[in-house]
Amino acid sequence: MPASPPFTLLIKPAGADCNLRCTYCFYLEKAALYPETSRHRMSDAVLTRLIGSYLATDQPQYGFAWQGGEPALMGSAFFKRVTELQQRHGRPGAIVANGLQTNATLIDDELAAHLAAYRFLVGVSVDGPADLHDAYRLTRDGQPTRASVEEGIQRLRRHHVDFNTLTLVNSLNVRHPERLYRHLVGHGHFHHQYIPCIARDAQGRPQPFSLEAGPWGDFLCRLFDGWYPADTRRVSIRLFDSILSRLVDGEANVCTLGRDCRQYFMVEHNGDVYPCDFFAEPELRLGNIMETG
Numbered sequence: 001m002p003a004s005p006p007f008t009l010l011i012k013p014a015g016a017d018c019n020l021r022c023t024y025c026f027y028l029e030k031a032a033l034y035p036e037t038s039r040h041r042m043s044d045a046v047l048t049r050l051i052g053s054y055l056a057t058d059q060p061q062y063g064f065a066w067q068g069g070e071p072a073l074m075g076s077a078f079f080k081r082v083t084e085l086q087q088r089h090g091r092p093g094a095i096v097a098n099g100l101q102t103n104a105t106l107i108d109d110e111l112a113a114h115l116a117a118y119r120f121l122v123g124v125s126v127d128g129p130a131d132l133h134d135a136y137r138l139t140r141d142g143q144p145t146r147a148s149v150e151e152g153i154q155r156l157r158r159h160h161v162d163f164n165t166l167t168l169v170n171s172l173n174v175r176h177p178e179r180l181y182r183h184l185v186g187h188g189h190f191h192h193q194y195i196p197c198i199a200r201d202a203q204g205r206p207q208p209f210s211l212e213a214g215p216w217g218d219f220l221c222r223l224f225d226g227w228y229p230a231d232t233r234r235v236s237i238r239l240f241d242s243i244l245s246r247l248v249d250g251e252a253n254v255c256t257l258g259r260d261c262r263q264y265f266m267v268e269h270n271g272d273v274y275p276c277d278f279f280a281e282p283e284l285r286l287g288n289i290m291e292t293g
Helices: 028-033 044-055 071-089 109-117 146-158 177-186 213-227 238-249
Strands: 008-011 062-066 096-102 121-125 163-169 191-196 264-267 272-274
Touching: 008 044, 044 062, 044 071, 062 071, 071 096, 071 109, 109 146, 121 146, 163 177, 177 213, 191 213, 191 238, 213 238
Parallel strands: 008 062, 008 264, 062 096, 096 121, 121 163, 163 191
Antiparallel strands: 264 272
């Protein structure tokens, strides 16, 4: 098969379904794309076609990023099937990388053991200590989640799963960069991602939890001052690493710093393909893997 431009798959095996109801989540509303059912799960037929067709392309590395919603809703059996199919369809010597973005509240020992065995890189959403994290990251009935997240993190650690933290910087924790950073490092987290919460309502007005440019810039400056120079050799902050990489060799692993956004395709639970989860709109649907491969 002719070589295709390198790309990574962002996969939503449970669609927008999630066991939590985080106030700021932009993807929960995407369940409205599929109103025919209230429960969205990727079938084995779609999974098999997805993995088989992707591994048939010519890539330097095959990247599967399992996201949500909450992908851990699929359970350990699903991810065992994932690695089984990757082994079946992968060519000898092919490099296959799996990532899982999770709220960690559904991580059990069986899933953690499988993630460790197949070297999944896991991203865990942590917005800081309990008072900051629990302001927006809540259960369906409005209960806090930070303690449950910590239980999931400890399971990942017991099974030696590689993971990093993903922090959505919002209108509350943006005021506390030093405290947030010290909390993460103090809990043994040395690989950080910080993402700005940018959200508008139907009229285009900023949501209460959304950031403006000024506070975000101030947050980054104060975060940098807390990180540099003392922690640069032990703590990786993805945004700072990407800025440095862009300055040195013109490349960046954060898509917003890249030359274009053609590195990804997002695949919904039913096989629908979109350019990215930020562009999951009916008019931007590229097709369906069950129809076009």
